[in-house]
Amino acid sequence: MLTMTKLPITLIYSRLAFGLIIVLLSIYHIDNYRFVAVSLLSLGLLTDIFDGIIARRLNISTETLRRLDSIVDQVFFTSFAVATYIQCPEFFRGNSLKLTILLGFEGSTYLLCFLKFRREVATHSIGAKIWSLLLFATLVQLIVQCQSIVLFNSCFWIGILTRIEIVAIILILKKWTNDVPTIYHALKLRQGNEIKRHKLFNG
Structure with a gap:
């Protein structure tokens, strides 16, 4: 029986399932693929939003849960990117x-964080x-x-800028910390100060 305390992790794992399912559906080129893919992508985004909100409301937003959420996010979006490549290879070749x-x-953000x-x-x-929402769109x-110009270019440049910000946050932090909203907050943590986190948006 699903209890409220198990709901956040259930939402996280459902996102993992959506990603794996969409790759299989893309390989088999099912009918109404576009509708199914957009539906699963949208459901996945909603689970990503609400798993953290629910966990924080229930005061069960642990470090382990946040780390799992981060890993599953990567698998989820990577799965949809792979599925989209299978459907639209020309776009990926043209923007390789x-x-x-x-x-x-x-990759540099993950490598740096792991090394440090x-x-x-x-x-x-x-x-x-913000970049995740742009990536979703x-x-x-x-x-x-099977084509995107303005959105893709925006996604590319915002993606680069936000990865640079994450690298800066990692370099600033003295110890690993989850849910660091900005570079400003990373600097406060480095100085040994507490940071104010929004109950809905940060753990």
């Missing part, structure tokens, strides 16, 4: 340089949250049209 650069910046703290990135910064456009 930008995608490689973006993936390089993304032996843990994965889980800053959940405000900038990263870009994926929706790609799923529907």
